[in-house]
Amino acid sequence: MTEKQSVDIQRFADIEYNLSVIRERIAKAAELSGRAAGEVTLMAVTKTVEPEYINYAIDCGIDLIGENKVQEYLGKKPYLRECEAHLIGHLQTNKVRQIVGEVSMIQSVDSVRLANEIAKRSLASGITTDILAEINVGGEDSKSGIEWDVAEETVAQLAEIEGIKLRGLMAIPPVCENSDEARMFFSKMRRLFVDIRDKKLDNTDISILSMGMSSDYYEAILEGSTLVRVGSSIFGRRIY
Numbered sequence: 001m002t003e004k005q006s007v008d009i010q011r012f013a014d015i016e017y018n019l020s021v022i023r024e025r026i027a028k029a030a031e032l033s034g035r036a037a038g039e040v041t042l043m044a045v046t047k048t049v050e051p052e053y054i055n056y057a058i059d060c061g062i063d064l065i066g067e068n069k070v071q072e073y074l075g076k077k078p079y080l081r082e083c084e085a086h087l088i089g090h091l092q093t094n095k096v097r098q099i100v101g102e103v104s105m106i107q108s109v110d111s112v113r114l115a116n117e118i119a120k121r122s123l124a125s126g127i128t129t130d131i132l133a134e135i136n137v138g139g140e141d142s143k144s145g146i147e148w149d150v151a152e153e154t155v156a157q158l159a160e161i162e163g164i165k166l167r168g169l170m171a172i173p174p175v176c177e178n179s180d181e182a183r184m185f186f187s188k189m190r191r192l193f194v195d196i197r198d199k200k201l202d203n204t205d206i207s208i209l210s211m212g213m214s215s216d217y218y219e220a221i222l223e224g225s226t227l228v229r230v231g232s233s234i235f236g237r238r239i240y
């Protein structure tokens with residue numbers, strides 16, 4: 001983003017085409033799961049993507065973007081058109097102060113400690129921050145997220161914290177061999193989501209089940225995802 005590179009016209013065309021294909025698949029999967037296409041939100045994941053391409057996706061109708069890193073998002077934000085943004089990457093407590101108020105939701109809340117920090121900074125700014133509880137559905141050591149075995153009790157604790165509002169759950173299942181295996185993880189998440197939603201915990205407004213990425217958003221929607229986070233299928237392979 002320092003030296004302005006020449007804009008790649010072909011990439012704009014690809015983004016527009018990719019979005020049309022993805023929207024069709026979302027509509028198809030939504031229909032098969034007994035829902036309208038409009039009941040599934042498409043988030044464009046914009047990590048490593050330069051602002052001109054993000055803005056083009058916004059021109060093509062994207063109204064929600066997701067970024068993983070606080071610094072990267074704050075660096076790009078002044079160059080972006082008006083668009084709702086969520087933080088979806090692992091968040092360290094020492095970065096909370098910088099991100100609270102800058103995004104409309106933090107999807108990657110994986111501990112009570114982090115939630116308390118977000119709440120503290122939100123109250124200090126006079127706002128309430130919407131959050132999702134990230135669940136480590138595959139029990140992988142390499143992934144962050146709340147452990148499956150303590151998911152329900154941890155979520156209940158998050159619900160009680162003033163300064164944040166629990167809106168639902170997020171998960172990144174393990175890389176799967178086949179779509180049946182992926183669907184098993186999504187279905188497990190869906191059951192947890194319904195259990196938690198039906199508890200009608202005070203101070204919560206649980207309606208979002210964020211799961212599904214480029215390789216598996218179709219399966220995720222079949223199993224009840226309400227928000228898919230798609231990056232490389234829109235913008236092309238990421239170059240770090």
Ligand SMILES: *Cc1c(COP(=O)(O)O)cnc(C)c1O
Pocket residue numbers: 045047068088089172213214215229230231232233
């Ligand atoms: C990068 C990322 C995505 C999107 O991944 P793609 O495979 O490029 O679609 C979704 N969710 C999270 C949390 C990510 O870090």
